[in-house]
Amino acid sequence: MSLSSRRVLVTGGAGFIGSHLTERLLADGAAVTVVDDLSNGDRDRIPDGADFLEADLTDPDALEGHLEDIDLVFHLAASKHVDTDRPHGQFDDNTRMTRNILEAMADAGVTEIAYTSSSTVYGEAPRPTPEDFAPLEPISAYGASKLADEGLLSARAHSHDLTVWNFRFANVVGPRLRGAVIPDFIEKLLDDPERLTILGNGRQEKSYLHIEDCLDAMCHVVEHADDAMNTYNLGTRTTTSVDRIATIVADELGVDPEREYTGGERGWTGDVPKMRLSIEKLAALGWEPRRSSDEAVRQSTRELINELR
Structure with missing residues (x-):
């Protein structure tokens, strides 16, 4: 599947990875709408050519009327501070955002979503850690929220004709x-x-994975992996x-x-x-970090x- 000419919604598109992703998608010929509440992002990072919606995705009505012309969602928005002093609130916010996005996608008939998870879902696992390592035992509320979101996405993928690309990131810089x-x-x-x-x-x-390699890997996986639930580590060796x-x-x-x-x-x-994440599955799909x-x-x-x- 090519991303060229696709109509894409990027949540968290005013943030670090999201703003770079928006630039990459526009350069590839996609039409991009950015959704961000600007609590962590910067309006000036959103490139010319992207539409912008300032919205709080913990509000279940935030996306009402905004997904009818969308083909694919890249969901990057999250409360990201691993050492937060409000762990339960962070967990609630992150899972609520993902649930609300899934409900809005279902209402609009959008069936494809790429989700930015995290290596934190593994907790303190043996290294290099493959995608099928178990049990997953995160040691932070942030990691727990990412794992819970993966569960929500997996359930929808396997029961409601949804295609999910799930990325477990190393440290992106x-x-x-x-x-x-x-x-x-x-x-x-x-x-x-x-x-x-x-x-x-x-x-x-x-x-540590450079943002250019991260974007290349994300786009490669979306374009070449076609299972209902596609989970890939993104990192280096x-x-x-x-x-x-x-x-x-x-x-x-x-x-x-x-x-x-x-x-x-x-x-x-x-x-x-x-x-250190295993990237053997990613390499088997034909991609290696530069x-x-x-x-x-x-x-x-x-x-x-x-x-x-």
Whole structure:
């Protein structure tokens, strides 16, 4: 299935991944409508050529009358803070948004949805973690909400003629990223190049996927996978530690700070210290990332320094 000439709704399209996805879809010839409440997104990120609806998707009527001409939904909107101080509210918001979207799709006869899940659904699983690993035991409310949403989508896919592309992301990095380790380190070192505070012990180690590779993978899966429920890990075969990220950021800024650690194996409550997803299923579908984790981190560091200076 080609995305060219498709009519696509992107929820969360003013956010980091959503705004890049909107640009990619427009470039591929799709007609795009962005839905975002702008609580985390930025209106200025939405490119010319996309229609925009400001709406709160926890409202069951938010999409009323807006899906009649839509072929495919990319659902990225979510409350994303893993260490939130309102875990039950976050779980309720995320699952309510997905339920409301599914109901609106059913009312409008839309039968295709691509959903951005997360590696957090696996919890602290053996690495590399394949899509069929079980039991899934997330350790954060965010991960629990993503797993619950996957359940809602699976139930609809297998009982109501819905096609779902379900993406379990590694850490996606690139321009416009905020509230994550790379921009955090850049901002700290621009403010004080002599000292860098690192959450945890610095030995947390995860896969990092550049946004360009992420978009390529998402579009490839949608265009080539055609089961009712298509679940794919999106990541790299490599990992990068927090200490290594600190080294890369310092190198790109030309500084040599003293490092201070807050201690413990986790950076925050709900943080999974070690994560690497198996991408064998994705490779079997014909796609491999162009960049390693280190290469994704370094390219993103350069891009973000240009934005944040």
